[in-house]
Amino acid sequence: MTRSKLLLFFAFPPSLFLLIGVSAFAQAVPSKEVDRAYPDAHSLYLDLHENPELSGHETQTAAKLAARLRSLGYDVTEHVDNTGIVALLKNGAGPTIMLRTELDALPVEEKTGLPYASKVHAKDDGGHDVPVMHACGHDLHMASLLGTAEIMVHTKTTWHGTLMLVGQPAEETINGADGMIRDGLFTRLPKPDVAVALHVGNEHAAGMVGVVGGVYDTNADSLRITIYGKGGHGSAPHKGVDPIVIAARTILSLQTIVSREVKPGEMAVITVGYIRAGTKNNIIPDDAEMGLTVRTFKQDVRKQILAAIERITKAESAAGNAPREPKIEHYESTDSVYNDPALAEHLRAPLEAALGKDNVVTEEPHTGSEDFSFYVEQGVPGFYFSLGGADPAKFAEAKTTGVSLPSNHSSLFAPDVEPALRTGIIAEVAVLRNLLNMSPEELRKITTTPRP
Numbered sequence: 001m002t003r004s005k006l007l008l009f010f011a012f013p014p015s016l017f018l019l020i021g022v023s024a025f026a027q028a029v030p031s032k033e034v035d036r037a038y039p040d041a042h043s044l045y046l047d048l049h050e051n052p053e054l055s056g057h058e059t060q061t062a063a064k065l066a067a068r069l070r071s072l073g074y075d076v077t078e079h080v081d082n083t084g085i086v087a088l089l090k091n092g093a094g095p096t097i098m099l100r101t102e103l104d105a106l107p108v109e110e111k112t113g114l115p116y117a118s119k120v121h122a123k124d125d126g127g128h129d130v131p132v133m134h135a136c137g138h139d140l141h142m143a144s145l146l147g148t149a150e151i152m153v154h155t156k157t158t159w160h161g162t163l164m165l166v167g168q169p170a171e172e173t174i175n176g177a178d179g180m181i182r183d184g185l186f187t188r189l190p191k192p193d194v195a196v197a198l199h200v201g202n203e204h205a206a207g208m209v210g211v212v213g214g215v216y217d218t219n220a221d222s223l224r225i226t227i228y229g230k231g232g233h234g235s236a237p238h239k240g241v242d243p244i245v246i247a248a249r250t251i252l253s254l255q256t257i258v259s260r261e262v263k264p265g266e267m268a269v270i271t272v273g274y275i276r277a278g279t280k281n282n283i284i285p286d287d288a289e290m291g292l293t294v295r296t297f298k299q300d301v302r303k304q305i306l307a308a309i310e311r312i313t314k315a316e317s318a319a320g321n322a323p324r325e326p327k328i329e330h331y332e333s334t335d336s337v338y339n340d341p342a343l344a345e346h347l348r349a350p351l352e353a354a355l356g357k358d359n360v361v362t363e364e365p366h367t368g369s370e371d372f373s374f375y376v377e378q379g380v381p382g383f384y385f386s387l388g389g390a391d392p393a394k395f396a397e398a399k400t401t402g403v404s405l406p407s408n409h410s411s412l413f414a415p416d417v418e419p420a421l422r423t424g425i426i427a428e429v430a431v432l433r434n435l436l437n438m439s440p441e442e443l444r445k446i447t448t449t450p451r452p
């Protein structure tokens, strides 16, 4: 008999237990627990949504979350690498389980028309004035974490061990997790036995979660390429070397990597997201800059693509008679998020018990990326799952019409807050309670699958 069953046995005599039946027991997170925690979580959501902060600048966001967790009784450490926070709740012997939320928002102008829409503008790292919006749903993750924190602190008889809540800055720039680790996340503070996180999106209706074992999303590489030419008057192209023409040819040649070089069927994306060159119609500029994102599932495909980009970019500059080789900067990089397959399979049961079997779906790996992979690279088995954010009626309509709902990072992204937030809280509590009813040894037995 597990500890939780033993407690239930004393709380409810056997005859009453039979009357209550299996359904009450199977419901791992009673709705009264969620009802009690929901108002605080929802009010934090509204506040964060209206007051978003850019990556690396999450000062007020971190302070608000830290204050709420401290008032619940968590031992909170702030400024783990700038704005990162860690809240610990020790509850006897047992494993340490980490739950992570991101803190940051995006330079996007909100166009949802919601009464609590963001009107915030801020200076980005380049000094430009930009609009700011929680267009990736990290506000919902923080609110869910707060609701979960509140339930866990009020139900300490249902679990044992150490709960470690992490508020991570700068996920959108893929350097927050790395920064926290470098600042001692797993040395100054406990190194967890398992790390858990979720992400909201419109791929599922609110009320549902998506689970995948193994690769959850893609390797991501960000490249900045500068192509050098020789500037001059727009009326005298023969006296210069036009970097805009070289850049244009380079962009088109890069498209052949996925279509002609990568084996058909392998996941591979190369997107040139921006090109900047020139100031005036009759001036040939000295150089042209472009920014690329590269996404892959497999390491060998990733290496093949990065090598091909370098080869083609240099060759096009040479073909265009550029005065020098292009500069290729590989300025951001993250591995795909890898879910320990056995752990993901194990956690399906508590999620199904809490949400209903039909509300837990197996999904395909995503094409997005995440720096949650940095925790996994530290040897911490990870479980990262998807939270449905779409209004169920709109989701059904989108399926019928084939017109997809706004994706994360869209100025129109707006989760159906109440069902999504409630489901996030229920799912997190169900997963944490399950893991925090095991011993570290039992956990090690189900998390030993090495990454291929």
Ligand SMILES: [Zn+2]
Binding pocket: 136, 172, 408, 409
């Ligand atoms: Zn995002």
Ligand SMILES: [Zn+2]
Binding pocket: 102, 136, 137, 138, 171, 199, 408
């Ligand atoms: Zn995100």
